Amino acid sequence: MEPRPKSFYVLTAFFALFMLFLYGPTITIGILSFQGEGGGLTFPMRGVSTYWFRDLFQQQAVGDIWGSFSRSIVLGLMVMVTTVTVSVMGGLAFRTRFKGSGILFYLIITALVIPSILISLGVGLLFSQTGLTVHWATSGFGAQLTWTLPFGLLIMFAVFNRFDKSYEEAARDLGASPWQTLRHVVLPIIAPALIGVALFGFTLSYDEFARTLLTAGSYNTLPLEIYGMTTNVTSPVLYALGTLTTLFSLAIIGVFLTIALIGNRRRARAGSDAGKGVL
Template sequence: MDRRPPSFYFLSAFFVLFLLFLYGPTFTIGILSFQGPQGGLTFPMRGVSMHWFADLFQEQAVGDIWGAFRRSFALGLMVMVTTVVVSVMAGLAFRKRFAGSAVLFYLAITSLVIPSILISLGVGLIFNQLGLKIHWATSGFGSQLTWTLPFGLLIMFAVFNRFDRSFEEAARDQGATAWQTLRHVVLPIIAPSLIGVALFGFTLSYDEFARTLLTAGSYNTLPLEIFGMTTNVTTPVIYALGTLTTLFSFAVIGSCLLLVWLMGKRRARFGSDAGKGL
């Protein structure tokens, strides 16, 4: 058996340190959220309990935690659905070259490199100039789309570039219309990618702070509410909130991965049944 070179152990140790750098703060928040009733914001811990999680469900002296959560959840769903629909439509449109397609593509993804706070400021100014009310469901929704749509477009462009058109040709040979081909052939095949785009849209919106800062209006989303709490909350209840929101994000991601896995199993089963039929 060949001995591993010293570089292997060095790189392994570096990778472990990198993981600690990524997830260490999250684990620290999670641990501190289980402090006892007399616990503070730093180590050492003063007892272990679920006190601060229970406290979250009591009326808070400051902030509107659950109202902010409902707004972030609703906004995330709005952004998710819009991102999926627009990304699919754009992916279908860009399958054929047309005049100005390259320029339009680069304009669509340029917002990824523009500082987020400038996007928020620009959207807020536009709404002010048009005499429209700044609100999380309008201006906040628009500013977040500048963040989620480019990711959705990049994913769908890659998916359709690899898409085998022979499936569509076979459907048309069987007499299927363009809509039937899209509904019964194209969309089922790219369904896992659609789930990925939906996941990107929801999670990026749910956690977004900078692009919502100047466009949320009088009602905070959850990231803005948590930021506001850091200035006036001096108990581990804020850590409990952070732990629950993190678990919620992991639950959403896990649900999407499970759905993709189930779809893959179903497709493999149908493929096996079709092969036996032949």
């Protein structure tokens, strides 16, 4: 076996430093959340316990942690469903060139480069000036879609750009209607991409701060609640909350990956059974 070049070890060290930079803050918060009852917000730790996790589930003097958590979950689900639906519709529409499609595409992408706080300010002003209620489920929902939809559409554009139309032609030759072709052929094939879009939509909404800051109204989402707590809470209960929300995010990612894995196995099994049937 040939010895590895020095560049391999240099790149390995660089990658390790990058991973430490990327996940170091999260690991630090996770460690500090296990402070003892008399612990503070910095090192050195004063004992080790799960006290602050238990305290997190008690009535807090400041903030509405679990109310904001439930609002973030509901808002994330709303954004997820809307992002998936509109992205599929947009991807199907852009399969055929139409007048103004280029301008529309660049308008969609522009939402990604406009500063988030300006989006939040603009949506909030639009709702307030038109007499509509500024609320997390209305203006906050709309502001977050300006963040998630471009990502979802870009994914679907890439998927449909590589989609083999012969599958649809075969379905139509067998007498399938356009709806049947979409439901039984197109959607199952692009299912992994749909799961990816759904994951993008939910996670981007769940931790979005800037676009929700001026559009949530009187009720905070979880990121806004955590930000507000940083000016009032001076105990490791804030770290315990950060640790639990991180674990929740990882659990959501795990659920989506599991769904994708199960879907791939079912398609592989169905293809295998179809091959055996032909033989």
